[in-house]
Amino acid sequence: MADTKTAGNKEREARVVAALGGRPIVLVGLMGAGKTTIGRRLAKRLSIPFRDADHEIEAAANMTIAEIFAQHGEAHFRDGEKRVIARLLDEGDQVIATGGGAWMNDETRALVAERGVSVWLKAEFDVLMERVRRRSHRPLLKDPDPEGVMRRLMDERYPVYATADVMVLSKEAPHDRIVTSVIEALESHTGIADKG
Numbered sequence: 001m002a003d004t005k006t007a008g009n010k011e012r013e014a015r016v017v018a019a020l021g022g023r024p025i026v027l028v029g030l031m032g033a034g035k036t037t038i039g040r041r042l043a044k045r046l047s048i049p050f051r052d053a054d055h056e057i058e059a060a061a062n063m064t065i066a067e068i069f070a071q072h073g074e075a076h077f078r079d080g081e082k083r084v085i086a087r088l089l090d091e092g093d094q095v096i097a098t099g100g101g102a103w104m105n106d107e108t109r110a111l112v113a114e115r116g117v118s119v120w121l122k123a124e125f126d127v128l129m130e131r132v133r134r135r136s137h138r139p140l141l142k143d144p145d146p147e148g149v150m151r152r153l154m155d156e157r158y159p160v161y162a163t164a165d166v167m168v169l170s171k172e173a174p175h176d177r178i179v180t181s182v183i184e185a186l187e188s189h190t191g192i193a194d195k196g
Contacts, residue, residue, distance in 0.1 A: 013046050016183055019190035022092045025182075026085075026112045028103040028161055029121040030153055032131035034170045034178065035097035038121060041179045043095040051091075053098045056084045065099075082108050089115040100153070104160055113165075117189065119182055120164035125150060127172055165189055 025042065027035040036052055043050035054065055057080055061068055068077045081099060085108050088096050096116070102108055103118070112118050123131075128150055143149045161167075166185040170178055187193035 009045075012187075013183065015192055016186050016190070017046050017048060017093055019192045020093070020117060020186070024089055024091070024093065024116040025095045025186070026089075026116045026118045027095065027097045027121055028118055028164055029100065029123065029170065030128055030150075030157060030161075031100045032128040033100075033121040033123045034131070034175075035121055037175060038170065038178050038182065039095045039097040041175050042182055045179055045183065046095070049094040051088055051094055051096050053081065053085055053088065053096060053102060056088065057081055057099075060084060078105060081105075086111055100157070103164070104157060109160075109163065117166065117186065118164035119185065120161045120167045121170040121178075121182075122158075122161065122167050123170040125154065127170070128154075130172075 025046075027039050027042075029035055039052070040050050057068070057077070058064055061080060063071070065077065068080070078101065081102055082105055085096070085098060085102060088094070089111055098108075103112075109118075129147060132146070132150075166182075166189050168178065168181045168185050184193070
């Protein structure tokens with residue numbers, strides 16, 4: 001029985017990748033939304049590569065993101081981020097996790113709309129704060145009012161994230177359940193959900 005279910009899931013996942021037609025899945029959302037964690041698991045389930053745009057930027061610059069910001073400023077970082085995401089979008093079937101601010105760039109949104117499928121991992125305030133507090137490297141935590149910063153980012157970015165092709169709630173639940181929700185949302189988006 002378990003083998004039949006696994007085979008059925010593999011078939012389902014292969015159908016999703018085929019329906020995407022070589023377009024990458026681009027995960028967007030605030031820090032703490034689970035883009036990297038969910039992205040890795042989603043890529044594994046779909047048997048396609050996972051790429052983290054922030055890691056790609058660091059590798060290209062041979063510097064950490066914090067160093068890029070400190071030495072060259074945010075505008076320089078955003079320019080590099082835009083170029084890296086454009087390059088990744090040309091590499092076909094894969095899951096791409098983007099930095100929280102990447103989706104705020106008009107050109108990046110247009111490129112993703114043309115070449116990929118965007119998935120907004122939407123998380124509530126309490127979930128985001130709980131997750132970002134677990135990681136000390138977050139620049140947000142260096143601010144005297146991290147809650148205020150998070151609320152401001154949500155106010156600024158959520159209306160723009162809402163323009164993504166698909167929205168999936170990233171809540172406190174097993175990661176695999178959220179991955180399944182992403183797969184289901186992609187099935188609906190590509191029109192294969194009704195074809196069983």
